[in-house]
Amino acid sequence: MKDKEDKAFLAQVAALIDASEHAGHPLHDALQRLYQRHCEQQVQIQRLIDISDRYQSLAMEARQVTEQRYQRTLRRQQKLSRISDGFQALIQERNQALHQASTHDPLTGLPNRRLILERLEAFVRERRRFTLTLLDIDHFKRINDCHGHDVGDQLLMAISHALSEALRDYDVCARWGGEEFLLLLADTDRNEASTIVERLRSHLAEVTIRAADEKISVTVSAGLCQHRPGEPHQTTLKRADKALLKAKQAGRDRSLSDAF
């Protein structure tokens, strides 16, 4: 509205200057110069406005380009960090799998010799009381010979499962050899261990697997001994082995303990 009024006023002034009847008026020249100066200033103002508009649009473009670049870099970094997270998870998974493979028996999933020996060494170092039991399946060769190796494997798995289910969380049960298991009963003396092992033996005798419509079960023999303070774990192991041998020689299906 104001613009329209200004234009109309200027047109009026121009008309007054151009009108021949005002040609000799004493204010005519002054008004004409004023009008011209106003027009020149308007042109300059318009130029300044154009420059400022161009500058603003350039600044906005630059801001957009910077913003786009920032977003692109951010997306790239997010992608890289996702890849790196995935890679780290994979490495962690592989490490866990490697650790599991190096410390556990692949057939039964029980701790292996290496793991239980590490625990044994720690128990001796920390002067903790414990009892070792070597437990061996009786006449296991016959199972393999009569029913095949696969059935033997199934039985080993069933016995291992029953053993780890029956023991306390802080005990360790490892596959020591073929059909031999080593139990580390923590904070347990010979008498307590004997009760635990006898209970275990009855439990294991009830474990059955089916092979060609036949129910198969086994008995186990065990030799146990309590660790003597200061005794190297190898010596305790030898004593448990001797007790197992005696149990086998005495007719199997029993547990015997070595003197403390």
Ligand SMILES: Nc1nc2c(ncn2[C@@H]2O[C@H](COP(=O)(O)OP(=O)(O)OP(=O)(O)O)[C@@H](O)[C@H]2O)c(=O)[nH]1
């Ligand atoms: N199926 C199967 N058999 C195994 C595995 N490891 C060892 N064995 C078998 O276990 C049997 C052990 O036989 P022996 O050492 O003679 O002992 P045993 O027949 O149990 O007799 P006693 O221990 O004297 O009662 C052998 O036939 C081995 O082949 C295994 O991972 N799977």
